[in-house]
Amino acid sequence: MSITREPRRPVGRPAAATRDEVLAAARRAFIEGRRIEVRAIAAEFGASRATMYRWFGSREGLLAEVILGEMAALFDRADANTSSRGAARVLDSLDTVNRWLIDSPPLRAFLAAEPTGLQVMTSSSGLVHPGVVRIAAAYLERVAAEDDFRPPIEITTLAYAMVRLGEAFVHDDSPAGMRHEIGRLREVHSALLGLAR
Known part of the structure; x- marks a missing residue:
């Protein structure tokens, strides 16, 4: 036994x-x-x-991890969908990301259900906005390494400007009327990247 x-x-x-x-x-x-x-x-x-x-x-920490995970995936999918190189690659990917954000049912539902949703997404002192800037900066660095892209200004500053402009055009409901004017946003991003005529 x-x-x-x-x-x-x-x-x-x-x-x-x-x-x-x-x-x-x-x-x-x-x-x-x-x-x-x-x-x-x-x-x-x-x-x-x-x-x-x-x-x-905190709950905001959990929200931020979810949203930032989605944003990183958006940048990867947008990049996979473009055949452009260098600054044009960045511009096309940003344009795709911003169009997806406007048409995103989960994001629209989040902003409708969360009284402070817009603040969670865009506050400089929060977790999401700085995280999106880091994602954008990492993407710019990747394109710079792969395509010999030379950003016209320092990468972190460029990433910050692009993200802030994107937030204004995607989310803004001010009287300036920029919300969802993605064609205009592409023009401004093009100028930042040195592609404007």
């Missing part, structure tokens, strides 16, 4: 989710146009609120 015991099978609730699983659940909610609720996601996976806040810092 063996003296070893069979390992006990766990009983009760399964182990809590990983950080990546929680992030994937939040992303699904965003894509489906549902409000991202930290408490509901924590309950779904048996994670404590303390764990959620340790992973993401």
Whole structure:
């Protein structure tokens, strides 16, 4: 007779989710146009609120990770859809990203459901805007390395200007009437890149 015991099978609730699983659940909610609720996601996976806040810092931290993940994917897809090179590649990709943002049902649902959604997206002191600037700067650096693209101004400054202009034309509802004037935005980006005639 063996003296070893069979390992006990766990009983009760399964182990809590990983950080990546929680992030994937939040992303699904965003894509489906549902409000991202930290408490509901924590309950779904048996994670404590303390764990959620340790992973993401705050609800805004979770929102930012979801949105920035989507923005990075947008830049990658836009770049894959252009055959241009150098400054023209940057311009075409930015144009594609901005058109997708305007037509994005998840983003429209997010901004409609979140009273502070626009602030979350565009505040310099928040997490999303600086993150989008970093994504844009990384993209500019990539094009510079791959296409010998020489930005007309320092890359971080160029990325910041492009993102801020994009926010104004995509989200702005001021009396200046720039919202959704993507053709005009392309013209301004073209001038920044030194492509304007």
